Amino acid sequence: MFKKILCAADGSDHSIRAGEKAFQLARLSQESKVDIIYVVDPKHSKEEVLTNWGKDTEDARKEQLALLIQKVKKSGVDFEVIFLNGEPGPTIVDYANKHNYDIIIIGSRGLNAFQEMMLGSVSHKVAKRATSPVLIVK
Numbered sequence: 001m002f003k004k005i006l007c008a009a010d011g012s013d014h015s016i017r018a019g020e021k022a023f024q025l026a027r028l029s030q031e032s033k034v035d036i037i038y039v040v041d042p043k044h045s046k047e048e049v050l051t052n053w054g055k056d057t058e059d060a061r062k063e064q065l066a067l068l069i070q071k072v073k074k075s076g077v078d079f080e081v082i083f084l085n086g087e088p089g090p091t092i093v094d095y096a097n098k099h100n101y102d103i104i105i106i107g108s109r110g111l112n113a114f115q116e117m118m119l120g121s122v123s124h125k126v127a128k129r130a131t132s133p134v135l136i137v138k
Helices: 013-026 042-051 057-064 066-075 088-099 113-117 121-129
Strands: 004-008 033-040 078-085 103-107 134-137
Touching (some): 013 033, 013 103, 013 134, 033 066
16 A cells, blocks of 8 residues: 655645545555655745744744644654755655655645646646656645
8 A cells, every 4th residue: 555655735725635635545554654745935935034024934834734733643644744945846756756655645736826727836747747646635
């Protein structure tokens, strides 16, 4: 089954649902582990710093993932949170391909308002370029 699961998250409703699916799959095998990956896009990091002025930006990122982390702890699944820097789509693909995941689970749309018009560009890039199976969650 799926023992090595990558869940891409950004704190959006879609990524929360993707996380829930990842945790359901992980509970099917005691050896499963979920790596929750959060990619910091340098194009938006200035905006992130200004929005969270006076706070540690890493703490702000953890706040965005707080609900997801709460849910994974409640599920009892083994997990790790990984923060990376780069353009989200290519960074997720590169990390996933280098670490040979059994499955990648990602929300269909993220926090970017433009992505509301179509299948999220990040999920589309991941689905096209990843070597592992990709589950896109609405």
